[in-house]
Amino acid sequence: MRTDGGAAAVELTVHDEPCRDAAEVIDDGLGTANEAAAPMHEVRALQCYVRSADGQVLGGAVGRTWGLCAELQQLWVAPTHRGQGLGTRLVRAFEQRAIERGCRLGYLETFSFQAPVLYRALGYEVAATIEGYAPGIAKHLMTRVLGGS
Template sequence: MVSRMFRIETGDDKDRRDLLRKRLRDTNTAASPILRALRGTPGERELPLHIWALDETGALAGGLVGHTWATWLHVTYLWVDDLHRGTGLGSRLLSHAEHLSHQERGCLNSRLETWDFQAPEFYKKQGYEVVCVIPDYPPGVTEYTLTKHLP
């Protein structure tokens, strides 16, 4: 008989977080044909992707942080310093990430989230399409999820 008594706790616990993530990933892999097909291949692993742009003094001018997993590039952060906005640096960072992800990691698509006050129009110009809109997240702001098929 399975116990129905549970103790609920809160708090940061890296070991439990990692165990939960592993178990969720195992469950998802078992339920998904593409994830089962990727099992044991480089595409199964979530690999970080960090790209940095440094100015002539070595200071951070911009960067992109994301990861690749299951034939997708997920752009988590893309930032360009105010001094360098409008120079094409953001486009270059994004294009470089897409190229590396496609050519070296076999990614077929890219996804990202942005808020209405950030850069949805920038991403649309880069070929991204809005697939989800969440109004009032956070309050007074709209969040967009965009995707792009990588050539």
């Protein structure tokens, strides 16, 4: 779609497949704008892993902390090791390190087919739900005050 506005004509394109070079421009531009607006250098990665005796990764909790907030972005345990409490141990280790960094709020997003039951059992509460992904599937934003029971 071509539009003429101002001093120069621009072209708007729509893509169904990733356009990597253009996406990098957007990522870089957004990164620069974010750095100018907020102390993004204070965002710190936080990762916890469970490994077998031979060093194989059996599960992990991956996220970040910033200010008073800790975001758990990914939690995964190998199917053969599920149901043994490893997910709980990973979340609790993640939270403990976040508390040591001064965090007071934990949050995450999870689909209804993932682990909302686990997170509820760990004290997380649904703050928002988005319906409409596929029939019967919703995404939950869940939060928990850290340092509590």
